[in-house]
Amino acid sequence: MTLNKNRIENYLNDYNRKDIDAMLVHFADDVIFESVSNTSGVLKTNNKKELCELAFMSVEYFSERRQSVLSWVIDDDQIAIEINYWCKIAKDLPNGKKAGEEMTLRGTFFFTFKDGLITRLVDYM
Numbered sequence: 001m002t003l004n005k006n007r008i009e010n011y012l013n014d015y016n017r018k019d020i021d022a023m024l025v026h027f028a029d030d031v032i033f034e035s036v037s038n039t040s041g042v043l044k045t046n047n048k049k050e051l052c053e054l055a056f057m058s059v060e061y062f063s064e065r066r067q068s069v070l071s072w073v074i075d076d077d078q079i080a081i082e083i084n085y086w087c088k089i090a091k092d093l094p095n096g097k098k099a100g101e102e103m104t105l106r107g108t109f110f111f112t113f114k115d116g117l118i119t120r121l122v123d124y125m
Helices: 002-016 020-024 048-059
Strands: 027-037 041-045 062-074 078-089 102-114 117-124
Touching: 002 020, 002 062, 002 078, 002 102, 002 117, 020 048, 027 048, 041 048
Parallel strands: 027 117
Antiparallel strands: 027 041, 062 078, 078 102, 102 117
């Protein structure tokens, strides 16, 4: 359990630094990623390659970003976290937010692990 928590902490640090290559080390090759939003629906990737493409595309939209953990629920191979998300937008977004604006959200992430790697990540923002 501690190893999985450490993996999430390292993933979040890599995410916050916008270090995509380091971030992807934490995922299995067959990882499923789903992002569920009440404004834009569900975005899903079916493997590490697709997640990589999405990560490199989305990182361009934010000059700075930070996810901070508010709470943890830890089980053997599953962890849920509640997060605060803050970002500074680098270029205009399709939802009408403009470059230079700051945005904050609160969300919940659900991680599933196998052999010490993240095999599924679902976020609700």
